[in-house]
Amino acid sequence: MADVVENGNSGGGTSTPAPPAAPEAVELPAELPTPSDLFHPDRVASFKRELLDFLGDLVPPGDPPWDIGLFEGYGRGLLATRDIAVNELVFVDRPILVGPRVNNYEVIFCASCCRILRRLQLCTGGCRLPICARCDFGVGPESPHAAECALIQSWQPKDAGRYSKNILYALTSIRGFLLTERDRSIVLQMEGHAPRKEMTTEIERLLRDGYFWNLDGAGPSVRYMRQIVNVLNTNAFETSRIVADEENNDHEIILRGLYILGALMNHCCRPNVRYVFDGELRMRVYASRPIRKGEQIVNNYSKILWGTQHRIIHLCFSKNFLCCCERCKDPTESGTYLGALKCVRESCPEGRLLPVNPLKISSVWRCDRCDLKMDNIKATKIQEIAGRMILNNAIKRDSHYIIDYLNDHILRFLLPTNQFTVELKLQAIKKIQADRPLAELREKEKYCLEILDVLAKLDYGECFVKGVLCYELFVTRVTLAGLLDESGIATDASNLEQLRTAWQILGPSGNRPKDLQQLVVKYGIE
Numbered sequence: 001m002a003d004v005v006e007n008g009n010s011g012g013g014t015s016t017p018a019p020p021a022a023p024e025a026v027e028l029p030a031e032l033p034t035p036s037d038l039f040h041p042d043r044v045a046s047f048k049r050e051l052l053d054f055l056g057d058l059v060p061p062g063d064p065p066w067d068i069g070l071f072e073g074y075g076r077g078l079l080a081t082r083d084i085a086v087n088e089l090v091f092v093d094r095p096i097l098v099g100p101r102v103n104n105y106e107v108i109f110c111a112s113c114c115r116i117l118r119r120l121q122l123c124t125g126g127c128r129l130p131i132c133a134r135c136d137f138g139v140g141p142e143s144p145h146a147a148e149c150a151l152i153q154s155w156q157p158k159d160a161g162r163y164s165k166n167i168l169y170a171l172t173s174i175r176g177f178l179l180t181e182r183d184r185s186i187v188l189q190m191e192g193h194a195p196r197k198e199m200t201t202e203i204e205r206l207l208r209d210g211y212f213w214n215l216d217g218a219g220p221s222v223r224y225m226r227q228i229v230n231v232l233n234t235n236a237f238e239t240s241r242i243v244a245d246e247e248n249n250d251h252e253i254i255l256r257g258l259y260i261l262g263a264l265m266n267h268c269c270r271p272n273v274r275y276v277f278d279g280e281l282r283m284r285v286y287a288s289r290p291i292r293k294g295e296q297i298v299n300n301y302s303k304i305l306w307g308t309q310h311r312i313i314h315l316c317f318s319k320n321f322l323c324c325c326e327r328c329k330d331p332t333e334s335g336t337y338l339g340a341l342k343c344v345r346e347s348c349p350e351g352r353l354l355p356v357n358p359l360k361i362s363s364v365w366r367c368d369r370c371d372l373k374m375d376n377i378k379a380t381k382i383q384e385i386a387g388r389m390i391l392n393n394a395i396k397r398d399s400h401y402i403i404d405y406l407n408d409h410i411l412r413f414l415l416p417t418n419q420f421t422v423e424l425k426l427q428a429i430k431k432i433q434a435d436r437p438l439a440e441l442r443e444k445e446k447y448c449l450e451i452l453d454v455l456a457k458l459d460y461g462e463c464f465v466k467g468v469l470c471y472e473l474f475v476t477r478v479t480l481a482g483l484l485d486e487s488g489i490a491t492d493a494s495n496l497e498q499l500r501t502a503w504q505i506l507g508p509s510g511n512r513p514k515d516l517q518q519l520v521v522k523y524g525i526e
C-alpha cells in the first residue's frame with residue numbers, strides 16, 4: 001500500500017493561485033429526446049453532421065465506408081456504404097469522454113494523466129483526487145486538471161484533505177460538465193438507460209454519503225450528471241493505458257471511454273469487426289470478416305468465448321436486450337459446444353448436455369447421445385460449481401497446477417471446449433512463459449491450436465483473440481525451436497503466417513506485446 005501524503009487543502013496556502021472560474025452550470029433540456037425523436041431521419045442526419053465535425057481529421061477525405069442507418073428492432077446502427085474487405089480499416093473514433101472506471105484500482109495514479117504515483121499525493125485544490133505534480137491544481141489554468149478541479153471545488157467537498165475513491169469513480173461523469181456545446185449535444189443524443197433498482201451509481205453514492213456541502217441532489221447539475229451516468233453505463237467501452245511505475249514495471253490502468261461511433265454499432269454474437277485502442281486511446285475498428293455494401297456493421301458486446309446462456313444473461317442484465325442471432329439459436333454453437341456440459345450418466349462418456357431451446361434461460365437440457373433430460377436448475381448448478389472452482393480458484397494458481405488440473409480433474413467432468421475449460425486454457429497460455437519446461441510449452445502450443453479451432457468453427461474471422469493466440473503460438477514455437485535445436489519450427493511458413501496474422505491484428509494496438517515489432521523485423525514480415 002502506498003503511504004498517504006496530505007498536501008494540505010483547498011485555498012488555504014498563500015502560494016495557491018486564484019482558481020479558474022468553475023464551468024458554468026449545465027442544464028438538461030426540459031425534455032430529453034425520446035427514441036422516436038432520435039430515430040427521425042432528419043435528426044439522424046443532423047446527429048451525423050455533428051459527429052463528423054467532432055471526428056474531424058479522423059474521417060478520411062471522401063465518403064466514409066459507414067453511414068448511420070435505422071434498423072428494425074435496433075434503432076440506429078452503422079451500415080456499410082460499400083463492400084469492405086477483411087482487415088480493412090472501417091473507422092477511427094476518439095473518446096468524447098474518458099476517465100477512471102467505477103471499480104477498485106490496484107495502483108494509485110494521477111487522476112488526470114494516469115502517471116503512477118509512488119505515494120498518494122492529493123491535489124492542492126482540495127478536490128480529494130490523487131494528482132501528480134505536473135497536473136496539480138496549483139500549476140494554474142494550463143493544467144489539464146484545472147477545470148474539473150474548479151468544478152469539484154465549487155461543490156465544496158467535505159474532508160477536503162482526504163483521498164476519496166468515490167470522487168475518482170465519478171470523475172468520468174463529472175467530466176461531462178466540461179464538454180463543449182457540440183459535444184454535449186452529441187452525448188445527450190445517445191440512449192441512456194436508467195440504472196437497475198439494485199444498483200447504486202457513482203453519483204448516487206456521492207449524494208447518499210453527503211460528499212459535498214454545495215451539491216443539490218434535486219438541482220439541475222445532478223439531473224444532468226445522472227443522464228451522463230446513464231449514457232456512460234449504456235454505451236461506454238473499457239479501454240486502458242499502459243503506464244510504467246518508477247521501477248519501470250508496466251501497469252495497465254483500465255479506463256472507460258465513451259466512443260460515439262463505436263457505440264453506434266449494434267450487437268451480434270458473430271460480429272464483423274474487431275477493434276483496438278492505439279497509444280492515444282483512439283479506437284481503431286477493422287473488418288474481421290468481409291462486409292457487404294448495405295450490411296450492418298456489428299460488434300460483440302459480450303465475451304466471444306462464453307456459452308450462449310452466459311452471453312444471454314450478461315446481455316440481458318448489462319444491456320437490456322435478448323440476442324437471438326444464429327449463434328444464439330444453435331445449441332451446439334456451430335459445433336464448438338462452448339456452453340455444453342458433459343453427460344452425467346457414467347454409461348454415457350461421450351454424451352453432451354445441451355439446452356433444448358438455448359434462447360430460453362429456463363430451457364430443459366438434453367443429452368445428445370442418451371437423451372437424458374436435466375432441468376435448468378440442475379444444469380445451472382453444475383455451471384455455477386464449475387465456474388466457482390475454475391474462476392475463483394484454479395485460475396489464480398501457477399501454470400504447472402493449471403495444466404495438472406486440466407488434465408487430471410477438469411476433463412473428467414467438463415468438456416474440452418466448455419467455456420470454463422477454455423477460460424482456464426487462456427489463462428495457462430498467458431502464464432506459460434519462455435522459461436517454463438518443454439512439456440508445459442507443448443501444452444501451451446496445444447491450447448493455442450484448440451482455441452484457434454474454436455474461433456474458426458465460430459467463423460470469427462480475423463478477430464482480436466485470434467491475434468493474441470497467433471502471437472502466443474508463434475513465440476512458443478520459437479522457444480520450442482531453441483529447446484529442441486530445430487530452428488525450422490520457428491521459420492516454417494505456417495508459423496510465419498501466425499506472426500503475420502498477429503501483426504495485422506495487434507500491430508495498431510497501443511498495448512501490443514512489447515517484442516512484436518522486433519519479431520516482425522527479425523523474421524522479415526511485412
Ligand SMILES: [Zn+2]
Pocket residue numbers: 110111112113114115131132133134135136
Ligand atoms: Zn498527472
Ligand SMILES: [Zn+2]
Pocket residue numbers: 123124125126127128129131137145149
Ligand atoms: Zn484537484
Ligand SMILES: [Zn+2]
Pocket residue numbers: 268269270323324325326327328
Ligand atoms: Zn446472439
Ligand SMILES: [Zn+2]
Pocket residue numbers: 343344345348351352367368369370371372
Ligand atoms: Zn448421455
